[in-house]
Amino acid sequence: MDLMAFVPYSMTAPTVQHEPRVEHVCEVSPKEDPLTRTIPGSSAWSRIRRWFLGTRITSRLHPFTRWCLKSTRAIDYEISHHLKSHPYMIHPFSSFRIFWESVMTLFIIAVLLITPVFLTFYFDECAKWYMYNHAIDAMLICDIIIRFFTGHYDSRTQLVILDPRVVASKYLRDFFIVDALSVLPLEFIVVLTDSMWYLTSLNLLKILRIRTVIVYSRKLYHVYRINFHLYKIAEMGIIIVVSVHWAACIEYYLPLVVDKIAGQKDPSWIRSPYMEKRETKYKIYLTCINRAIIALIGAAQYLDVSAPEDIIYNLILSIFGFLGFVYLLARILQLMTTFHSTNKRHLKLIQQLQQYMTYKELPHSLQRRLLSYYNYRNKKGFERDKIIINHVSPYLREKLLLHSYLRLLNNVRLFGHLPQLVVTQLISSVCSEIFMPNDALVRAGTRGDALYFIASGTVAVYNNVGKEIYHMEDGAYFGELALVIEDEHWIASVIAIENCEIYILSRSDFQHALAPYPDLLAHLQNVALARLEQTPLLKKDHEPDALPSFENVNISSIKAKKRNGMARLDE
Template sequence: MYHIRRYADHTCRLPPKGSESCLAKQSPLSGYLERLQRISRKFILLDKQHPLVKYYCRSGAAVIQERKRHVFNFPWFVIHPLSKFSFYVDIISAIFWSFCFIADPFLAAFWSGIDRFVVLDVITSLVNAALLLLCFTRYIIGFFVVKTKEIVLNPKSIAYSYLTKYFFVDFVGSFTFRPFLIIFNPECDEIYYNLMYVIRLVKLARVYSCYKRSKLISLYFNVSERVHIVSFLALLTLLLLHWLTCFLFIYSKIAYYLMGYIMESILNHFKISDNYSLTPWYQRYVRGVHLISTQLCGSRGNVDESYQASEQLYLSFITIFGQIYYIVCFVLIYLTFKSRASTDTCYEEFLLGVHEFMKSKKLPPQLKQRVCVYYENRFQRKYFREASLISLLSEHLQHEVWLHSCQRLIDQVQFFKVLPKTVVGIILAHLKQEVYLPHDVILKADAPYVNMYFISWGTVAVYTKEQSEVDHLVDGMHFGMPPINRLRLSSANYTYVAVEVTECFRWDKEGYNKCFMIYNEIADILDKIHLKIIADFQEKEDAQKKLRTHNILSDLQQGKIIETGKKRSKYFPEK
């Protein structure tokens, strides 16, 4: 799998319009504290390298717009969910949760007041203290609404969402009660320490959150969805085996504290709890794992009548749970590998065919990477036969589906807002989707006008015939002209080159003719818009020429262009 690179190394020749971070420019006389404050402020703003940026901000202009929304509309302490800080918090939280998923049940099962697990207990307490600190950062880190792809940065909404979801689990599961037990009751019974470890087990409710963080890691390293799902299910199976084994020993402790030593217990039958303080913990743990694993697979058979009723119920629950869990895992793996209805699977199969084709043609690595980038942005990892699916719908439904898919383009393009809705619908029905990679020439100077282009997302640089950069066009802007125009313009005056991966909708001659038959005024509107755009480009080009001339004169005056000869010494002239 090739590394997908969305942003090209574009050397912009235009004067900077402001800071890329959208923060106020810093004075050269700023102190260390102000510089540190600015660096920390950048650390909590949206980061272009975040793995989820391509799902919420597909272009550089959208990234800048989201940064402006964050900087100017919300308090300074709010942290963007696509920032570096949020990414590191998610990764650290996933690592700490994974450690606690193993350590907390183990301590709850095997802690007996002996100093053999003191080191593990101290490490677990430190990890839980760190998770408790990260718990309070959740009040200022924004979150996503997956269905609408909305990024929520309102502090009240963030606090309310976290309080109603995971605050109780994080706070109670990470709170350390040991210092209070040592201070207020140094000689307390062992049962209180065991109860402390049992309370921490509420943290197991964060398993799904850990899965989402692991998906973030897989996206960062460009791991396929199949490998991620199979790996997570394998690790989850091992964790379930560990948890059920520890719960068995936790039950034995509860039964011992409530009823004392029970001769008929299953723990005694399998020599798990006999001589509890003398048998090594690892021997008891291995025997417990063997018992639970055989019960999960259903290979032990009927439960012995000599066991306690509660133990029979627990083992029966494990057997039923194991069968359901295996069925769910089988279905998930089947849907991942074999289901043809899965668009993700179809895309991966299609991409494998593309790789085989490029391998047979012996394409160079750089060209292979560009092909992969194209298909990545063209299909968005979801491959289906769009033409055949749309053709089965009625004409009215086809029009409604296309209008809904182009809603973002309608909201952004100012040209559509001055036209009647019927005309906009006709234009949209004749648009052709195109994806351009960085450095692709979309329209070249002196090339005949054939199409008009509307930028859905991305950035396009405008160059003169002398290869001088004039301007950048971003989301919602348009360029080019239909082949039929009243200005008698037959060729383009500027060259348009994609700066990053850019999606454009192309409007050709056929679509223009149908619109012109219904709405004749569209020709006048297009002419006025095109004249305004050309005048704007010409004004910026003249301003840049004046700026370059001024720079040359100032460089001449300062002696930066003409090299100064070797000066003769005043007292020792050269011979």
């Protein structure tokens, strides 16, 4: 549930005085467009090719993009990897997939409604609908071909698979046969040999495409942000309508097939005096719907059921109707339970937030910011992770924390000089914080007292005169010197550009863990100073020209402070 829906945006909302904060207006030169680099040129053909390629790569607006890739840097890497390795593949989070899945969902629903009508009410007039059927098959074949060129997201490895061989292998193992059965090109044989009329019955296999509707609609539910309960009701409604429609058409189609094979000898209901009065196809269809529903609910038929095919088919419909009723009842109960529990949990949170915001008389802009924070926090599952970690055994807690902060341990060079016992103690002291766009992580001139590691997101770095220097993204960190040297001040301000998850380790926790090892602390100070002499603070390897001035870091004074501190320890 989106909490933002509960606080409407108002351009005329009253404002109150609050602490000013830095609004990020990007001054860094934009990155080179990867599409222009891949397809250079300014001709109309080049622009068309770039547009078409742009529809096949990762869309930044796709909801799964932010959910699975998490940050701008991860998205940029995914686009670069796609263009370099498999430019002819279609990304599963692309705008093309949104368009294609939307079109195919509506198209297949229409096919599932039209196909049984053609088969039943144009049983002896196949030539009238052959061309329509060929057009339908052509679209379904296009869908199969596109599936071979569309990557997929592997939730186990959390990677997008674009290798055509892996994609094709997975599709062939999964649902290729099911999809291919619905487009067998046997109509050409029917046209050539009139005696093989029964091959048209294979079009009934198009009902297997109901699986495609369900799969595509579940993706579109996230794309278009449809209410979960409305989506489930619509999904069940489509399945019920399609099922009853097919049951009604087959109710009339089955006796026609028997007549074609055995001749008009058995007492089928379609030759009853009642049906002789039903002259139009529309009236016949209404009767079929009526018979199908009666059979599905297990009631008594008002027309004779004496032919063997009628008895068998109505028995099958009764069994499926009972099983379908049980399944539908279970889904409704599950939906009501989910609705109740979800509403109860979110309603409690919304009430608390509304009471707090009303009591504090917060402006609308701040209310929306607060709700955005809770949306992001709920999506990341912070409360769930905290509950799990706090309730497992100490051994499991240590393993979970080491796994959670693995990138922090691998990227920060200072930790490579620490024994495992100290690392384990430090990891338990790391806290994870969320910073919203334009939140300040640190400000120039303030005292540095922690190490900051960017788990996901992008931050902007400003020098001491307020000029934006560069961006830092996933896996970057700063504040290493603040862990081992006291009374140092930040030489730059760092502002969040997007939603960021930041790991923070304070100097007090770091030095408390190292208190039993005074020689180790002195060694780490030497390591940090040596690295500082080689690399300015907050340096970016691939942008050496956009660095803070070295004059802002007085290494000689730091070394003097360190010597004085060591002298006091000796005394």
